[in-house]
Amino acid sequence: xxxxxxxxxxxxxxxxxxxxxxxxxxxxxxxxxxxxxxxxxxxxxxxxxxxxxxxxxxxxxxxxxxxxxxxxxxxxxxxxxxxxxxxxxxxxxxxxxxxxxxxxxxxxxxxxxxxxxxxxxxxxxxxxxxxxxxxxxxxxxxxxxxxxxxxxxxxxxxxxxxxxxxxxxxxxxxxxxxxxxxxxxxxxxxxxxxxxxxxxxxxxxxxxxxxxxxxxxxxxxxxxxxxxxxxxxxxxxxxxxxxxxxxxxxxxxxxxxxxx
Numbered sequence: 001x002x003x004x005x006x007x008x009x010x011x012x013x014x015x016x017x018x019x020x021x022x023x024x025x026x027x028x029x030x031x032x033x034x035x036x037x038x039x040x041x042x043x044x045x046x047x048x049x050x051x052x053x054x055x056x057x058x059x060x061x062x063x064x065x066x067x068x069x070x071x072x073x074x075x076x077x078x079x080x081x082x083x084x085x086x087x088x089x090x091x092x093x094x095x096x097x098x099x100x101x102x103x104x105x106x107x108x109x110x111x112x113x114x115x116x117x118x119x120x121x122x123x124x125x126x127x128x129x130x131x132x133x134x135x136x137x138x139x140x141x142x143x144x145x146x147x148x149x150x151x152x153x154x155x156x157x158x159x160x161x162x163x164x165x166x167x168x169x170x171x172x173x174x175x176x177x178x179x180x181x182x183x184x185x186x187x188x189x190x191x192x193x194x195x196x197x198x199x200x201x202x203x204x205x206x207x208x209x210x211x212x213x214x215x216x217x218x219x220x221x222x223x224x225x226x227x228x229x230x231x232x233x234x235x236x237x238x239x240x241x242x243x244x245x246x247x248x249x250x251x252x253x254x255x256x257x258x259x260x
Contacts, residue, residue: 010043011033012033013031015060017065022070022217029062030063033058035054035142036142040143044059044166050230053209056141057141069212069213070211071229071230072229073209073211073228073229074169074208074227074228075195075206076205077198077205078199078204089192092185095152096151096159099149102146103138103139104138105131107131109147112160115180117176143164143165145162145163146162148163150177150186159189161175161190161194170194170203172206175187175190188223191206194206195224208224213242213244
């Protein structure tokens with residue numbers, strides 16, 4: 001019989017209640033557990049299937065009282081077909097040089113990360129992070145993780161994303177970009193890159209974190225179809241009507257250098 005590491009003694013804890021950052025008047029709580037030991041990667045894989053996310057060496061999932069609005073979502077990379085706007089974004093950023101690296105923080109990365117936080121999340125907890133905090137975010141990982149850098153041909157770093165490898169896909173941990181280049185849609189481009197990379201690796205999914213219907217902050221995730229959500233009874237495909245995403249798709253072309 002195949003050993004299931006989740007059957008080992010493992011402690012789960014509930015966080016203190018805090019105001020929900022997405023839904024006014026709601027309370028946020030999470031269930032968390034440490035990813036430690038030799039089986040950390042296997043546990044991470046299985047918890048990802050259960051709708052958990054990773055931050056540092058912690059796996060967490062929503063456990064909010066009286067609310068089930070938050071759902072972990074994943075894109076079916078093997079069935080994804082870019083929309084017209086996705087095609088434009090891919091073309092707009094086709095000149096960027098992509099480098100997959102070990103999860104090692106640099107001063108250059110932190111400068112872009114800090115500018116992104118100041119522009120997009122001023123006043124939030126992550127905007128208060130110093131260089132040591134950023135280093136911990138990147139390097140404190142017990143699983144297979146890459147730091148992907150996106151650079152102009154002249155070598156200037158414009159974006160980065162932290163990506164976990166799980167058994168059946170890639171998981172987007174965190175991404176950031178130069179806020180001066182907001183018209184380049186670099187956030188969307190990095191997700192498109194991850195989808196293409198998953199296809200190159202013959203992986204079925206790209207995990208995008210949590211999604212709430214009607215949340216403007218999370219609406220971008222619904223633009224990547226087919227999209228599946230982790231419900232109480234398992235993963236289920238979300239329709240374009242459920243997500244409010246009805247953009248017309250283009251025909252699937254031959255594979256490009258982005259894998260799309």
